[in-house]
Structures are given as structure tokens and as C-alpha cells.
Amino acid sequence: MRVLLASTAGSGHFGPLVPVAHACRSAGHEVAVAAPESFAAQVAGAGLEHLAFADAPSVVLAPVLARLPSLSTEEANRTVLADVFGRLDAQVALPGVTAIIQEWGPDLVVREPIEFGSLAAALAAGVPHAVVAVNVSALMDRVSAVVAQPLAELDEIAGIALGSCSAALRTATTFTSVPRILDDARPLIIGYGGPLHRYRAPAGTGDRELPPPWGDPADPLVYVSFGSVASTLPHVAGVYQAVLGALADEPLRVLLTTGDGLDPHALSAPGNACVRRWWPQAAVLPEASAVVGHGGFGTTLAALAAGVPQVLLPLFAMDQFVNAEQVAAVGAGVRLLGGADAAVGVPAALGTVLGEPRYAAAAQAVADEIAALPPVTEVVRALEELAG
Known part of the structure; x- marks a missing residue:
């Protein structure tokens, strides 16, 4: 054939x-x-x-x-x-x-x-x-x-x-x-x-190690990714620095990936953050306590398959808004509207998904169905x- x-x-x-x-x-x-x-x-x-x-x-x-x-x-x-x-x-x-x-x-x-x-x-x-x-x-x-x-x-x-x-x-x-x-x-x-x-879908492959240690190893790991396109769009690319700034004083370890459209060195990263262009999600998601994203299909499904709750900020495409609606509807995450300006709400939203076990339980329920x-x-x- x-x-x-x-x-x-x-x-x-x-x-x-x-x-x-x-x-x-x-x-x-x-x-x-x-x-x-x-x-x-x-x-x-x-x-x-x-x-x-x-x-x-x-x-x-x-x-x-x-x-x-x-x-x-x-x-x-x-x-x-x-x-x-x-x-x-x-x-x-x-x-x-x-x-x-x-x-x-x-x-x-x-x-x-x-x-x-x-x-x-x-x-x-x-x-x-x-x-x-x-x-x-x-x-x-x-x-x-x-x-x-x-x-x-x-x-x-x-x-x-x-x-x-x-x-x-x-x-x-x-x-x-x-x-x-x-x-x-x-x-x-x-x-x-x-x-x-x-x-x-098969699980991702590649390097299974995280970057060299950063921040306090006792703090929860939060993976932040806005996909491969957001960093190429000037009207939404400010979300990267906005999220880093919002999380700078939080007791978290932040791993943020920019994609190819933005040089990580162009961002001012606080001490609790590690910034890379890319990092294999197969290495990050098993260690992550939460994911912050824009509702893109790949990362959203990968996080659900790993049983990780999410905070979603839809930025520019219709599918991002629909995906965020679905994740919030099953209780596996929190949706923040307002695009890049919604970054100010990320710390409180993370406090919710990390502090209330029902979000992790809902994400795990989706993961169990995916595994089956x-x-x-x-x-x-x-x-x-x-x-x-």
C-alpha cells in the first residue's frame, strides 16, 4: 500500500x-x-x-x-x-x-x-x-x-x-x-x-535527563512551554518574560522553553528558572508537578498522558481556546483568558492546581484512559x- x-x-x-x-x-x-x-x-x-x-x-x-x-x-x-x-x-x-x-x-x-x-x-x-x-x-x-x-x-x-x-x-x-x-x-x-x-500515540523518546540543577531541588518543578510558534509572533512573545517575572518569587523550579523564535539569553531569568530553546518532554513531564502552556495540541496531550495538571493561557489560535476549555471541563487544569496579559494570574492558578489534589486526580484519570x-x-x- x-x-x-x-x-x-x-x-x-x-x-x-x-x-x-x-x-x-x-x-x-x-x-x-x-x-x-x-x-x-x-x-x-x-x-x-x-x-x-x-x-x-x-x-x-x-x-x-x-x-x-x-x-x-x-x-x-x-x-x-x-x-x-x-x-x-x-x-x-x-x-x-x-x-x-x-x-x-x-x-x-x-x-x-x-x-x-x-x-x-x-x-x-x-x-x-x-x-x-x-x-x-x-x-x-x-x-x-x-x-x-x-x-x-x-x-x-x-x-x-x-x-x-x-x-x-x-x-x-x-x-x-x-x-x-x-x-x-x-x-x-x-x-x-x-x-x-x-x-x-507512542511516548516521546530522547534524553531522559533534566538540565544541570537549578533553584531549590525541594521545590516543585513547573514546565512552561508555549509551543513552536508563539515566540515568532511579536504581539504574544512578551508572554515568556511575563511568566518568568510572575513566578520569580514563587517557591518553584521553573523550566521554560522558548522554541527557535526567541534566544533564551534575551530573557531575564530569575534564580528559580532555567530557560532553554527546547528540552525533551519525555525528560521533563515525569518530573513535573504542573505545566503552564497555551493549549497547543502536542504539549496539552503530552501533559495529560503524563497525568500532570495544567494552567493554560490560550494566546492566538482557535484550537488553543477549545483545548483549554476541555481541560478545564474535565477538572485537569485551570484556564486563564486574556492572552499574554493573563500571565499575572499564573502564580495563583498554579497555587490552585498544586494545592488542590482534585486537579492531579483528574489529570491522572485522563492519563489512565489514554494508557488504555x-x-x-x-x-x-x-x-x-x-x-x-
């Missing part, structure tokens, strides 16, 4: 595809990744073959992105979903993915939820398709309404019946590493008719059936 995975140029969107890709390859199937040309290094870093399609030109993308800081969070999210993912990215990707499908001849297209070019291309070519979720199910209620018109435009460009992409968005076979307890916390309003398969999910190898069997 030939499996073509498709992703936008976002590490958080691509990451959940990687274990599925490796599971397929381990089962003897041929795997390639269709992704923008700019994403070549990330695909290569995952050890996968990259079949490139064009990026949206910066000359048309830049003006849209430049408007975002002046918009409300809701307006900015709608703009990114509709105009960036739904129109610019999808319409530029469509010819390239169409050519890749024609030339490479996959038996199946497996996409992340926001890569819409491959959705239209698969429908036009009559190739079965599936989705690997990078979100809780409730998010797709909101996404589908926002992208309905851009998907109708994509139908026309792809030469398929009007409404095809929107219908496929609702009925696609979906594979998700989100446990039912988290999805059910705030269930879907509209609902989706496609099959849903849950699986357990079938392994990612079960995804391969379902994909084989879907591809016939």
Missing part, C-alpha cells in the same frame, strides 16, 4: 502524522509526505520522504498576516482559517498535490485536518482519504462553519461537485489520540458521520481496510 500523508507547514499539525507514518512503514507500506517546499527540513528530520508542493507566496500572504494583530482574537482566528488555510494555502497547494497524486499514485491520502488542498485533490482523483486529528473533536464544529465558503471555492477550482469538500470534512474517517473523556467534556454540537478511531487506548499499530489495520 502507498500512503500519502499531507500537512501544512506547521510542526504542531505535522507532529501527529509522524507516528502514523512510521507505523505504516514498519508494517511494510510505502509512505511519503506531501507538504510545502518550506517544510522540507522538518519532514527530513522525521525520517520521511518529502514530496513538495508550493508555499503560498509571501506577497499575498504577508498582507493578511499583517492585519492579525489589529483584529480581535475571534476575527483573527476566522481570518487565518478562512483566508490563510481555506483559500491561500489550499488553492496554492491544490495543483501540486494533484500532480503528486497523479505521479506517485497513492492508494490512500491521510491528511491533517487543516490541509484542504489534499482533500480536494483526493476527491477529484477518487482516492480514499482519512484524517489524523490534531484537535479535540469539538473544534471541528467551529472550523467547518468558518471554512464553508472557501471550501466551496475549492470545489469549483478542483472541478468537483459543489459541497463535496464540506461533506467530506464531516464524513471522513478520523484517527485521534484524544481520549473519549476529553472529547465528551464539551461534545460536538453538529456531529460528524464518519468513523472515529482512537489510538495511543489501542496502540498506533491499530491505525494501520484500519487504513488498510479503508484503502481496500
Whole structure:
């Protein structure tokens, strides 16, 4: 079987595809990744073959992105979903993915939820398709309404019946590493008719040691991560220094990672904090008493899988707000609204999740359900059936 995975140029969107890709390859199937040309290094870093399609030109993308800081969070999210993912990215990707499908001849297209070019291309070519979720199910209620018109435009460009992409968005076979307890916390309003398969993503690998000792070793360890994008966005990047300042006098050991968009040396770190660009979560989470994050899918699910309670400050993307809602709804953490300005509330929120055992107990309940999910190898069997 030939499996073509498709992703936008976002590490958080691509990451959940990687274990599925490796599971397929381990089962003897041929795997390639269709992704923008700019994403070549990330695909290569995952050890996968990259079949490139064009990026949206910066000359048309830049003006849209430049408007975002002046918009409300809701307006900015709608703009990114509709105009960036739904129109610019999808319409530029469509010819390239169409050519890749024609030339490479996959038996199946497996996409992340926001890569819409491959959705239209698969429908036009009559190739079965599936989705690997990078979100809780409730998010797709909101996404589908926002992208309905851009998907109708994509139908026309792809030469398929009007409404095809929107219908496929609702009925696609979906594979998700989100446990039912988290999805059910705030269930879907509209609902989706496609099959849903849950699986357990493999635990992270790599260095299992923490950085050299810092702070008071008797204090609880708090892991702070705002993902790979926040540090590249000037209007939210101030959250890093704000959190360090808010926690400077707290009896905690803080490990904060900045990602590649911010030099750790540019931050003023108090004595109870250690700042790195990255550190393997497989080393940090088993030792952490709490996590402070923005509700990004990868870190949020990883913390839940480790049974660690969270304080979540959604910063800029719709999924962050929905993920934070779900975590708070199951009692596994506290949600703070207000973006970077909410950093002032982090010490009190940490006092709550660390001081009240019910938060750790709720996080452990989610971890237990995640541990009971079938392994990612079960995804391969379902994909084989879907591809016939």
C-alpha cells in the first residue's frame, strides 16, 4: 500500500502524522509526505520522504498576516482559517498535490485536518482519504462553519461537485489520540458521520535527563512551554518574560522553553528558572508537578498522558481556546483568558492546581484512559481496510 500523508507547514499539525507514518512503514507500506517546499527540513528530520508542493507566496500572504494583530482574537482566528488555510494555502497547494497524486499514485491520502488542498485533490482523483486529528473533536464544529465558503471555492477550482469538500470534512474517517473523556467534556454540537478511531500515540523518546540543577531541588518543578510558534509572533512573545517575572518569587523550579523564535539569553531569568530553546518532554513531564502552556495540541496531550495538571493561557489560535476549555471541563487544569496579559494570574492558578489534589486526580484519570487506548499499530489495520 502507498500512503500519502499531507500537512501544512506547521510542526504542531505535522507532529501527529509522524507516528502514523512510521507505523505504516514498519508494517511494510510505502509512505511519503506531501507538504510545502518550506517544510522540507522538518519532514527530513522525521525520517520521511518529502514530496513538495508550493508555499503560498509571501506577497499575498504577508498582507493578511499583517492585519492579525489589529483584529480581535475571534476575527483573527476566522481570518487565518478562512483566508490563510481555506483559500491561500489550499488553492496554492491544490495543483501540486494533484500532480503528486497523479505521479506517485497513492492508494490512500491521510491528511491533517487543516490541509484542504489534499482533500480536494483526493476527491477529484477518487482516492480514499482519512484524517489524523490534531484537535479535540469539538473544534471541528467551529472550523467547518468558518471554512464553508472557501471550501466551496475549492470545489469549483478542483472541478468537483459543489459541497463535496464540506461533506467530506464531516464524513471522513478520523484517527485521534484524544481520549473519549476529553472529547465528551464539551461534545460536538453538529456531529460528524464518519468513523472515529482512537489510538495511543507512542511516548516521546530522547534524553531522559533534566538540565544541570537549578533553584531549590525541594521545590516543585513547573514546565512552561508555549509551543513552536508563539515566540515568532511579536504581539504574544512578551508572554515568556511575563511568566518568568510572575513566578520569580514563587517557591518553584521553573523550566521554560522558548522554541527557535526567541534566544533564551534575551530573557531575564530569575534564580528559580532555567530557560532553554527546547528540552525533551519525555525528560521533563515525569518530573513535573504542573505545566503552564497555551493549549497547543502536542504539549496539552503530552501533559495529560503524563497525568500532570495544567494552567493554560490560550494566546492566538482557535484550537488553543477549545483545548483549554476541555481541560478545564474535565477538572485537569485551570484556564486563564486574556492572552499574554493573563500571565499575572499564573502564580495563583498554579497555587490552585498544586494545592488542590482534585486537579492531579483528574489529570491522572485522563492519563489512565489514554494508557488504555489501542496502540498506533491499530491505525494501520484500519487504513488498510479503508484503502481496500
